[in-house]
Amino acid sequence: MQPRRPQTAPPADGAGPPAALADFFVCDIAGVVFKDDMATMEHPVFSLSTRPDRRVLRYDHGGVSVEITPSVKGLATIHDKDVLIYCISQLVAALNAGRPVARRIELVAHDLLVATRRETGGDSYRRLREAFERLSGTRIVTNIPTGDTVTTTGFGLLEEWMIVRRTASGRMVSVSVTLSDWLFRAVLARSVLTLAPGYFALRKPLERRVYELARKHCGRQARWQVSMRVLCAKSGSASPLRVFRKMIRDMEAADLLPDYRLAVVAGDMVLVTPRGAVIDDGDAPVLSADTLAAARALAPGWDVHALEADWRRYWQATGRPRLRSPARAFLAYCAKRASSE
Numbered sequence: 001m002q003p004r005r006p007q008t009a010p011p012a013d014g015a016g017p018p019a020a021l022a023d024f025f026v027c028d029i030a031g032v033v034f035k036d037d038m039a040t041m042e043h044p045v046f047s048l049s050t051r052p053d054r055r056v057l058r059y060d061h062g063g064v065s066v067e068i069t070p071s072v073k074g075l076a077t078i079h080d081k082d083v084l085i086y087c088i089s090q091l092v093a094a095l096n097a098g099r100p101v102a103r104r105i106e107l108v109a110h111d112l113l114v115a116t117r118r119e120t121g122g123d124s125y126r127r128l129r130e131a132f133e134r135l136s137g138t139r140i141v142t143n144i145p146t147g148d149t150v151t152t153t154g155f156g157l158l159e160e161w162m163i164v165r166r167t168a169s170g171r172m173v174s175v176s177v178t179l180s181d182w183l184f185r186a187v188l189a190r191s192v193l194t195l196a197p198g199y200f201a202l203r204k205p206l207e208r209r210v211y212e213l214a215r216k217h218c219g220r221q222a223r224w225q226v227s228m229r230v231l232c233a234k235s236g237s238a239s240p241l242r243v244f245r246k247m248i249r250d251m252e253a254a255d256l257l258p259d260y261r262l263a264v265v266a267g268d269m270v271l272v273t274p275r276g277a278v279i280d281d282g283d284a285p286v287l288s289a290d291t292l293a294a295a296r297a298l299a300p301g302w303d304v305h306a307l308e309a310d311w312r313r314y315w316q317a318t319g320r321p322r323l324r325s326p327a328r329a330f331l332a333y334c335a336k337r338a339s340s341e
Contacts, residue, residue: 020100024176027090027107029097030289032115034199035089035192037183039144040081041216044236045157047075048205057236064144071137073130076157078205080131082116084157085195087179091187103184106164109172117200125171132161132177155180193219197312198258206247207256209235214260214272224272231270258313285315285326294331299338307334 040046043066047053052074059066068075091101109128113120118128136158143152159178166172179187186192193215202208213234218224226234232244239247248270252262263271287308295304311333315321323329 020098022100022102024104024106025091025094025100025102027087027105027111029090029093031287031291032089032093033286034085034195034197035092036085036195036212036215037088037186038191038193038216039186040084041193041212042234043142043144044209044234045076045140046078046081046209046236048078048209048235048237049075050077050205053077053238055238059233059236061233064142066140066142066144069139069141071134071139073133073137076131076134076138078208080134082118082200083112083128083131083135083177084179084183086112086115087177088183088187088192092190092192095187095190101187103159103181104176104178106174106176108174122171129163129172132158132175136161153182155182157183196258197308202256202258206235206237207251209237210248210251210262211257211260214257214262218260218272218274220274222273225265226270226272228264228268228270285312285323285330287326287330291327291330294327295334298331299334302334302338304334307337310337 043061043064044057044059045066045068047055047057047070054070054072054074056070057066057068057075087105087107090105090107094101109125110120113124113128118124136156139154139156141152141154157180159180161175161177163172164174164176195215196211199208199211202211210231213226213231214224217226228245228248229241231248232239232241235244237244237247245264245268248262249264251257252264255261259275261273261275263273265271292304292308295307296302299307308330311330314333315323315329
């Protein structure tokens, strides 16, 4: 199937040149910088439960309303959101490269699992299919603006999904997903923020959600302070406030959030401060799949994605120097780490 002649969509102010649109988009860009849409970072859209969550959720704050209704499979979870982050990141990278994009996206399931630091055994493919089902089945009614458009609308986060190709054993190989128009508008308007490489290493749902809020509200500022009650509401946690307060104190003690530190301070407040320079969208080093393959050869037995995250933190801590060859710098780092063990 050949895409039709690209059309042009008007950009949001300051978003760069217009985006060319096609019938479908193939996820084939290696080493993308991961992006998340600002609307779902700001507002609690995803369930933090690890069990099927069939509650109807309602959130009202500052003139924004969100109502989220599950399917029989339950609400889409914060871990299901990995699918959307992967797709958004690929689309934004394509836009930045001047490539045509589309709401219908074709992706390789294995690439998605590897990129989001998941195992690639048979069980992982089953869980990925369940994520597609929850993302398409969860219905949202909201007036959250995306880009310059403010409408009250109902939609699924995925409009549809389809397994395009399977192995002889029935395991999915390639998948086609169609993003909601609401989410696609956010991509075209570049209403996204860069995520730290360590985001996918966070296993607890609340850790991921609090990191999103810290990234959205603190960003590169010196501090962000929020009451425990408001943070509980914004996180979408179903726990009573006293339980939520204990979870935040545990999170403060564990100190696992990439880029940010939490501190519970007087007045039942939570103070968020950046550890150092937060990765900026414009100059973060990009590594190709070939570079990661070369890193595996230099450091056999190592998790190259963990090495990449460590290297990026080192790059930030050393003043974010401009790199003539990010690939060469990363490979030298990997060789040094491997030889020191």
